[in-house]
Amino acid sequence: MINTFNHRQSAHCESGVTANLLSHHGLAMSEAMAFGIGAGLLFGYFPFIRINKLPLATFRTAPGNIFKKVAGHLGIHVTRHTFTDQNRAMAELDRYLDEGVPVGLQTGVYWLPYFPPALRFHFNAHNLVVFGREGDSYHISDPVFGETVTCSAADLTRARFAQGALAPKGKMYCISHIPTNIDLAPAIVSSIREVCRVMVKIPFPLLGTRGIRYLAGQMEQWPARFGERKAILYLGHIIRMQEEIGTGGGGFRFIYAAFLQEAAAVLGDSRYLDISTRMTDIGDRWRDFAVAGARHCKGRAGENDSFADLAGILRDCADKETALFRDLYGLTKS
Amino acid sequence: MLKEEVPQDKELFGDQSGICYALDANGRYVLAEFSGWEPANIANSQAWEAISLEVADILAEIRAGKRSPLAYHMVANQMDEKLLAEYTGLFRWQVRRHLRPGPFNGISAKLRGRYASLFSITAEELGAIPDTTALARLQTAKLRSKE
Incomplete structure (x- = not known):
């Protein structure tokens, strides 16, 4: 049927x-x-986990977590x-x-x-x-x-x-x-706090904004460590994880910015709109990284597309995300 | 990213399109249809090139008599020994053995059928040494999605 x-x-x-x-x-x-x-946003770089022989970089939580957390937060x-x-x-x-x-x-x-x-x-x-x-x-x-x-x-x-x-x-x-009379507001606040915690609070070097910086540091060394050909394969893999399918653009940053807009409406707090705007800018910055990285992969790298420059863009993303998630965490407390 | 700026560089989705998030004129997020983006397409082609190179290497080894035809089907299906062993329920050392021409020729019809059904081919196709067009076919299969 x-x-x-x-x-x-x-x-x-x-x-x-x-x-x-x-x-x-x-x-x-x-x-x-x-x-x-579902607190789906994340950054993690785990070079010891290999996908198609390439190091795993992820912009989202582990599969199954979004559904699990939505159900958990809403009592479904x-x-x-x-x-x-x-x-x-x-x-x-x-x-x-x-x-x-x-x-x-x-x-x-x-x-x-x-x-x-x-x-x-x-x-x-x-x-x-x-x-x-x-x-x-x-x-x-x-x-x-x-x-x-x-x-x-x-x-x-x-x-x-x-x-x-x-x-x-x-x-x-x-x-x-599904229980009746579901109130989204507390679920929104606690899920935002979870994301902030993973992105900036947990002192583990491969997770969150620390992970972005770690990836930046590694990336600078790729050409010398692995040679240009392999370095480019590694780079292409990061771009695929960020943009290829299902990320909504900018490694899920745009989806999250859209969520923050909806959150602002539900919570009746316009400060979340400002954070959303900042998140959009960060998403655009991730896309700058993909554009420059793809030029590199095609062998059309310009003057400012070296691996060190690419790492520079990542560090910029990391700095902006650190500030953003700290501010966002502050909002959930007030 | 504004809705008007959403890239439409067709490739990965074939004749379909995906969804991405973009801002409308009032700064509100909307779902925007998009058919692909050049940097993502480049990264994707790069991954396929790496697969084609691996297949080309294996084909040369098979023709030189160093590998069995099974090796071709393994890499053409983006597998390695470990994954192939998991799919067939064999031990890795068994799979590794079957990748050599001698032991491969000696495997039972039943086992041959197990490999063949995994790759959705016949037992004869599994045993045949892939000709030079095999690589080309693989590439056209990929290109078909671009049309």
Whole structure:
């Protein structure tokens, strides 16, 4: 059976799935709000974790966290399952669909046939919603795409049991209960505080603005340590994490700025609007980094595009973000 | 970024488009349709070039008799020994062995089928030494999304 599901395209898969599922269950929410309450913003650079043999840089929290935190902050009940048996995983999915419940899935992008070929890499933390089944064909609301799509049972099974880093193990989740009279304000404040804490308070050198500075320091050494060719591959990888898909631009900074605007309206505090404007400027600065970095990757580096200059842009981002998150943290206390 | 400045450099999404966040004339955030951005496209092509180079190297090794055809399907599917072992449920040393021509020719029809179904090909295709067009095919598959 095919249930009705209001598909809305969004920038990022997990916040899109969260917002769409909540809206389906009667709690209208924008993607930016889901991203904000899910405390999705982050920076982390973990050179000892490798993705396609390249060091991991991330602009968002670990997969699954946004949904988990939104549910936690708003007191929403969630059912989650992972599986070892593929047949059971599909049978359980079918059972929920027959009951008319849309189900969120974690999948590996490489096996989803409707994905554009240029984006088919082994990335295992892609979220989507299945809302119906017609024989062998599953109806899917994949928030990254403009329209709903369909996928065969065989392909969907493969995607759900993709292997490697962040293997989904057939993970599925759905909303079982939403309390009435939800007040967004306290959830917004505490999620903002969480983001501020990770970005500036935790004294761990690879996280938050400290992580950005650490990356800047490492980046300066790449050409000497690894040679120009490998240094460029490393650089390209950072740009992909920042811009390629699902970040809404500027490594999620624009989504977060949009969230801060909505937060200002909910909290009735215009000071959040100023912070949002500053966040937008920081997002633009990250994009300057991507532009200069991409010139470098293409071998068209200008005079001011050396690795030291690129590191300079990153340090500028780090300085501005440090000041911003300190001020934002202050706002949540007053 | 203003809504009017949202880049439309088509490539990654094929004929589809994505969403990004941009400001309207009143400084409010809106969802803006965008079809791609040149710096992101460059970084993406770079990743694909790295894959093509790896495939080209492997093809040369296969033709020189140093590797089995399985090595081609492994790298063409962006896998390494570890990932391939996880997908097939074999040990890494077994996979590593099958990447050599001699042991590969000796593997059972059942195991051959296991590898073939993972790559969605037939057992004959798995055993055939990929010809020179293999690399070209891989690149066209990628290019198709640009049209």
